[in-house]
Amino acid sequence: MAYTSLELAKQHLNLEAEYTDDDALIQSYINAAEMLVHADVGESEDDLVAKYGVIPAPLQVATLLVVGTFYTARETVAFGAIMQKVPTYDILVSKYRNYSR
Numbered sequence: 001m002a003y004t005s006l007e008l009a010k011q012h013l014n015l016e017a018e019y020t021d022d023d024a025l026i027q028s029y030i031n032a033a034e035m036l037v038h039a040d041v042g043e044s045e046d047d048l049v050a051k052y053g054v055i056p057a058p059l060q061v062a063t064l065l066v067v068g069t070f071y072t073a074r075e076t077v078a079f080g081a082i083m084q085k086v087p088t089y090d091i092l093v094s095k096y097r098n099y100s101r
Helices: 006-012 023-041 045-052 057-072 087-096
Strands: none
Touching (some): 006 057, 023 087
16 A cells, blocks of 8 residues: 655655654545545556556555645545535546446
8 A cells, every 4th residue: 555655745745855743644635545546446456566566556646635625634524515526536436446346
Protein backbone atom coordinates (compact mmCIF):
# COMPACT_ATOMS: atom_id res chain seq x y z
CA MET A 1 0.00 0.00 0.00
CA ALA A 2 0.94 3.68 -0.07
CA TYR A 3 2.04 4.10 -3.69
CA THR A 4 0.76 7.68 -3.40
CA SER A 5 3.53 9.64 -1.77
CA LEU A 6 2.92 12.28 0.85
CA GLU A 7 4.89 14.74 -1.30
CA LEU A 8 2.63 14.14 -4.33
CA ALA A 9 -0.50 14.47 -2.21
CA LYS A 10 0.75 17.76 -0.74
CA GLN A 11 1.50 19.02 -4.25
CA HIS A 12 -2.03 18.05 -5.30
CA LEU A 13 -3.41 19.90 -2.27
CA ASN A 14 -1.31 22.98 -3.10
CA LEU A 15 0.54 22.75 0.21
CA GLU A 16 4.14 23.82 0.63
CA ALA A 17 6.54 20.95 1.29
CA GLU A 18 7.71 22.78 4.42
CA TYR A 19 4.21 22.70 5.90
CA THR A 20 4.21 19.55 8.02
CA ASP A 21 1.41 20.18 10.53
CA ASP A 22 -1.06 18.00 8.61
CA ASP A 23 1.33 15.30 7.36
CA ALA A 24 -0.06 12.54 9.59
CA LEU A 25 -3.63 13.48 8.65
CA ILE A 26 -2.81 13.57 4.94
CA GLN A 27 -1.06 10.20 5.18
CA SER A 28 -4.16 8.70 6.79
CA TYR A 29 -6.24 10.14 3.94
CA ILE A 30 -3.83 8.58 1.43
CA ASN A 31 -4.15 5.17 3.09
CA ALA A 32 -7.94 5.40 3.20
CA ALA A 33 -8.19 6.67 -0.39
CA GLU A 34 -6.03 3.85 -1.74
CA MET A 35 -8.14 1.29 0.13
CA LEU A 36 -11.32 2.88 -1.20
CA VAL A 37 -10.09 2.84 -4.81
CA HIS A 38 -9.00 -0.80 -4.56
CA ALA A 39 -12.32 -1.82 -3.02
CA ASP A 40 -14.18 0.10 -5.73
CA VAL A 41 -12.33 -1.53 -8.62
CA GLY A 42 -12.35 -4.95 -6.94
CA GLU A 43 -8.61 -5.46 -7.37
CA SER A 44 -5.80 -5.37 -4.86
CA GLU A 45 -2.67 -3.32 -5.43
CA ASP A 46 -0.79 -6.55 -6.18
CA ASP A 47 -3.44 -7.63 -8.73
CA LEU A 48 -3.29 -4.27 -10.50
CA VAL A 49 0.51 -4.28 -10.63
CA ALA A 50 0.46 -7.87 -11.94
CA LYS A 51 -1.98 -6.83 -14.70
CA TYR A 52 -0.52 -3.47 -15.71
CA GLY A 53 3.03 -3.46 -14.36
CA VAL A 54 2.23 -0.39 -12.23
CA ILE A 55 -0.80 1.21 -10.64
CA PRO A 56 -2.49 2.79 -13.68
CA ALA A 57 -2.26 6.59 -13.79
CA PRO A 58 -6.06 7.08 -13.80
CA LEU A 59 -6.30 5.17 -10.50
CA GLN A 60 -3.48 7.24 -9.05
CA VAL A 61 -5.31 10.42 -10.05
CA ALA A 62 -8.58 9.04 -8.62
CA THR A 63 -6.73 8.43 -5.34
CA LEU A 64 -5.52 12.04 -5.31
CA LEU A 65 -9.07 13.27 -5.96
CA VAL A 66 -10.29 11.30 -2.96
CA VAL A 67 -7.43 12.63 -0.80
CA GLY A 68 -8.35 16.15 -1.88
CA THR A 69 -11.99 15.59 -1.05
CA PHE A 70 -11.12 14.16 2.37
CA TYR A 71 -8.79 17.07 3.12
CA THR A 72 -10.93 19.97 1.91
CA ALA A 73 -14.38 18.61 2.81
CA ARG A 74 -13.73 16.79 6.07
CA GLU A 75 -17.39 16.22 6.78
CA THR A 76 -20.20 14.89 4.57
CA VAL A 77 -22.10 18.15 4.98
CA ALA A 78 -20.37 21.43 4.21
CA PHE A 79 -22.09 24.81 4.32
CA GLY A 80 -25.50 23.11 4.34
CA ALA A 81 -24.90 21.04 1.20
CA ILE A 82 -24.52 17.27 1.18
CA MET A 83 -21.24 16.31 -0.48
CA GLN A 84 -21.59 14.09 -3.53
CA LYS A 85 -19.10 11.79 -5.24
CA VAL A 86 -16.87 13.62 -7.71
CA PRO A 87 -17.99 12.64 -11.27
CA THR A 88 -14.39 12.66 -12.50
CA TYR A 89 -13.62 9.86 -10.05
CA ASP A 90 -16.07 7.52 -11.78
CA ILE A 91 -14.62 8.38 -15.18
CA LEU A 92 -11.13 7.52 -13.95
CA VAL A 93 -11.94 4.20 -12.28
CA SER A 94 -14.70 2.83 -14.55
CA LYS A 95 -12.31 1.17 -17.01
CA TYR A 96 -10.57 -0.70 -14.20
CA ARG A 97 -13.57 -2.07 -12.29
CA ASN A 98 -13.60 -5.84 -12.03
CA TYR A 99 -17.26 -6.84 -12.18
CA SER A 100 -16.51 -10.56 -11.99
CA ARG A 101 -15.88 -10.41 -8.24
